[in-house]
Amino acid sequence: MTHILVATDAWHPQVNGVVRTLTMMAEAAKSFGVDISFLTPQSFRTFAMPSYPDLTSQEIADLAAYVHYLRRQGRYRELTMDGDDQGDARAGETYFNANCAACHSKSGDLTGVAAKYGGAALRARVLRPSDDRAPTGTDRTAVGRLQHGKLLERYAQADVRNLISFLRER
Numbered sequence: 001m002t003h004i005l006v007a008t009d010a011w012h013p014q015v016n017g018v019v020r021t022l023t024m025m026a027e028a029a030k031s032f033g034v035d036i037s038f039l040t041p042q043s044f045r046t047f048a049m050p051s052y053p054d055l056t057s058q059e060i061a062d063l064a065a066y067v068h069y070l071r072r073q074g075r076y077r078e079l080t081m082d083g084d085d086q087g088d089a090r091a092g093e094t095y096f097n098a099n100c101a102a103c104h105s106k107s108g109d110l111t112g113v114a115a116k117y118g119g120a121a122l123r124a125r126v127l128r129p130s131d132d133r134a135p136t137g138t139d140r141t142a143v144g145r146l147q148h149g150k151l152l153e154r155y156a157q158a159d160v161r162n163l164i165s166f167l168r169e170r
């Protein structure tokens with residue numbers, strides 16, 4: 001008989017898809033001559049994650065902003081390392097219409113942006129048009145910077161390639 005040990009933090013008494021899947025998998029595995037045991041929190045003394053009553057809401061908000069800042073820094077580095085700008089311009093257009101067109105138009109404010117920057121600089125402008133400080137205020141620029149920060153946290157590598165190919169297209 002084959003023995004498999006599965007380590008999981010999702011386990012009874014939780015009721016969810018993961019727990020059900022693991023339980024059913026162990027049942028089914030018996031018929032293949034496989035014995036699955038589970039290493040779960042039930043075998044340990046556990047306690048709830050502590051809260052931080054000494055932090056003010058302002059401090060929590062500042063910490064959250066800092067975590068996002070670090071994440072954007074990491075994403076910026078990761079996405080600028082990809083030197084490949086050969087994307088799918090049609091997919092870029094779709095992405096642009098869904099995520100950028102509320103503020104930009106390729107034949108409006110972004111006219112000539114690809115010619116203006118070219119190469120790595122264009123990529124940098126798309127990823128982070130302005131500095132990385134958390135924007136304050138509600139004016140158009142602040143809202144745009146905030147939105148660029150959010151986009152930066154969720155771009156896939158291919159989204160950026162596609163966007164650049166779309167912006168380059170005449």
Ligand code: HEC
Pocket residue numbers: 095096099100101102103104113125126129130131140141142143144145147148151163
């Ligand atoms: C909520 C509005 C908003 C959205 C959505 C938005 N942007 Fe921007 N974008 C701005 C603003 C505002 C600036 C100018 C930022 C500054 O000067 O600090 C800017 C700057 C830029 C620049 C630099 C332009 C230049 O001439 O230097 C590029 C390129 C750009 N955005 C591309 C995009 C792309 C691509 C998307 C979608 C993936 C996008 N933006 C989504 C508001 C937005």
